[in-house]
Amino acid sequence: MQLNEPRPGTIRGALRAAACTLLAAGAATVPSNARAAAGDRWNLETATLIYGEKGGTTIFEPIFRVSRLYTNGQRLSAKLGFDTMTGASATGAMPSTRPQTYTTPSGNQQTTPAGKIPTRGFHDSRFSTDLAWEAPVGHLVKTNLGGHVSAxxxxxxxxxxxxxxxELFQRLTTVSLGAGLNHDTVDPVGGTPQALGTGREDKGTHPKRVIDGMVGITRVLTRRWLVGLNVGATKEDGYLTEPYKVVSVVDPEDGEQVGTIAEKRPGKRERTSILSSSVYHFERDVLYLSHRYYHDSWGVRSQTIDGRYRLELNEGRYLQPHVRYYAQTAADFYTFGLHSGDDLPESASSDYRLGDMRSSTVGLKYGFPLASLPGEFSVRGEYIRQWGDQHPAGAVGAQRQLELYPTYNIGTLQLGYSVGF
Amino acid sequence: MPSRDLGLRARVESMAAGVGSPLVWLAALSLGTSGCAALKVEPWDRDLLAEEKMQFAPSAVENEIDQHIYFSKEASTGGSGVGGGGCGCN
Structure with a gap:
């Protein structure tokens, strides 16, 4: 396009400038406002996720999001999602040189072969919905209120x-302040396990509260380049333990498991994250880059690097490769197993998601229109691999012969469709 | 029982304590030191910025799906905003 060089003093130049002003007013920071100027519009975006872990969980998740953009710049949007999850997840117990039998919370018994990481079979479904209302206040301020329910x-x-x-400084900079409050309840199937014990305490529900705060700055650097910086803080308290995870108790001499006890996590957690993002428009293609640094009061620190490149083809089609790399350190109370005879710690968990871990993702998305239908279709496939240290330095006896950390190979397929009307 | 991968922890902490993210510094430098006049982008030059794909997360549902997957598989979360549906998956 040649819109960047309207020649002053000509009618064509003046019209171009006026048109671009209308198109672009606040576009970098509040693009929805700019698009809404054309009149009330509806937008439907839907996607279906098929997720599969090799030997683990399978998820089927359709999501629908519909929004209405009003001529006054307001927008109302609603989301509906439904997940169906089935398969098996690691219990936290270490593998053994002998077959292990595990009793599920519902009373069934499962046997894990020797050398394999014990898993627990499960089946569940989740319903979620949210509602958001976005409204401009004057020309430079925008508010957004939302709520959600999931079960x-x-x-x-x-x-x-x-x-x-x-929006500040000729609408080149946007400063955002946000806050959120969640009130969740946990109701473990089969009752609440006794923390760091083997019994069950009750069948009551347990509260979990989450308070979020966020400060963000978005800045237009050039007509092709937008950058942003978000600093977020979250405070959680209540029941933060995973009720179905256990910790192995091992013989300190031969490293064999002598039993398992329920895990226990601290009742408070404070998280901080710093996300920096960049979007750069080449002649037609767009490069998305982001980096997140994260740490929390449990001792987890992580770095995430994410990159996508939208490669424009012809006739509205595009390819979008995606790469992501993630590395985290272990929580202070993460352990591969407690030694029998030692004093019980204040907290302990063998949930692999709290261990030293790395994860990488490669994916590709293909977006395309169909001549016979309005809107855009997309197909997206991703491969995720998660791994950790399978032979940690502290392993003793039989533990040295076993792979103590699970490796996950995950494939996802996502089908999407979006249309405005 | 010790279970640390000291090598990984050291690398991650070194990255954090040392230079942090190049993008963070790039953004901080741009935001902090630029007078608006120095980086002025005229309204008629914002045609590319107005395109729907010029957003940090152009697809809301795709972003939600990604957040949900990584939240359920990793210890870290947050960064992109506030709120969002709770999940018993982690």
Missing amino acids: ETDYQSFGVNGTVSV
């Missing part, structure tokens, strides 16, 4: 959130 067999979540954004 699954043993977990319910209710939350509200709000954000205020202000």
Whole structure:
């Protein structure tokens, strides 16, 4: 396009400038406002996820999001999602040189072959919905209020959130402040396990509260380049333990497992994250880059690097490769197993998601229109690999012969469709 | 029982304590030191910025799906905003 060089003093130049002003007013920071100027519009975006772990969990998840853009710049949007999850997840117990038998919370017995990481079979479904209302206040301020509800067999979540954004410096900079509050309840199937014990305490529900805060700055650097910086803080308290995870108790001499006890996590957690993002427009293609640094009061620190490149083809089609790399350190109370005879610690967990871990993702998305139908279709496939240290330095006896950390190979397929009308 | 991968922890902490993210510094430098006049982008030059794909997360549902997957498989979360549906998956 040649819109960057309107020649002053000509009618064509003046019209171009006026048209671009209308198109671009606040576009970098509040693109929805700019698009809404054409009149009330509806937008439907839907995607279906098929997720599969090799030997683990399978998820089928359709999501629908519909939004209405009003001529006054307001936008109302609603999301509906439904997940069906089935398969097996690691219990936290270490593998053994002998077959292991595990009793599920519902009373069934499962046997894990020697050398394999014990898993627990499960089946669950989750319903989630949210509602968001976005409204401009004057020309430079935008507010966003939202709420959500989600429910699954043993977990319910209710939350509200709000954000205020202000455009500054000729609308080249946007400063955002946001806050959110979640009130969740956990209701473990079969009752709540006794922390760091083997019994069950009760069948009551346990609260979990989450408070979020965020400060963000978005900045237009050039007509092709947009950058942003978000600093977020989250405070959680309540029941933060995973009720179905256990910790192995091992003989300190031969390293064989002598039993398992339920895990226990601290009742508070404070998280901080810093996300920096960049979007750069080449002649037609777009490069997306982001980096996140994260740490929390449990001792987890992580770095995430994410990159996508939208390669424009012809006739509205595009390819978008995606790469992501993630590395985290272990929580302070993460352990591959406790030694029998030692004093019990304050907290302990063998959930692999709290261990030293790396994860990499490669993916490709193909977006395309169909001549016979309005809107855009997309197909996206990704491969995720997660791994950790399978032979940690502290292993003793039989533990040295076993692979103590699970490796996950995950494939996802996502089918998407979006249309405006 | 010790279970640390000291090598990984050291590398991650070194990255964090040392230079952090190049993008963070790039953004901080641009935001902090640029007068608006120095990086002025005229309204009629914002045609590319107005395109729908010029957003940090152009597809809301795709972003939600990604957040949900990584939240359920990793210890870290957050960064992109506030709120969002709770999940018993982690």
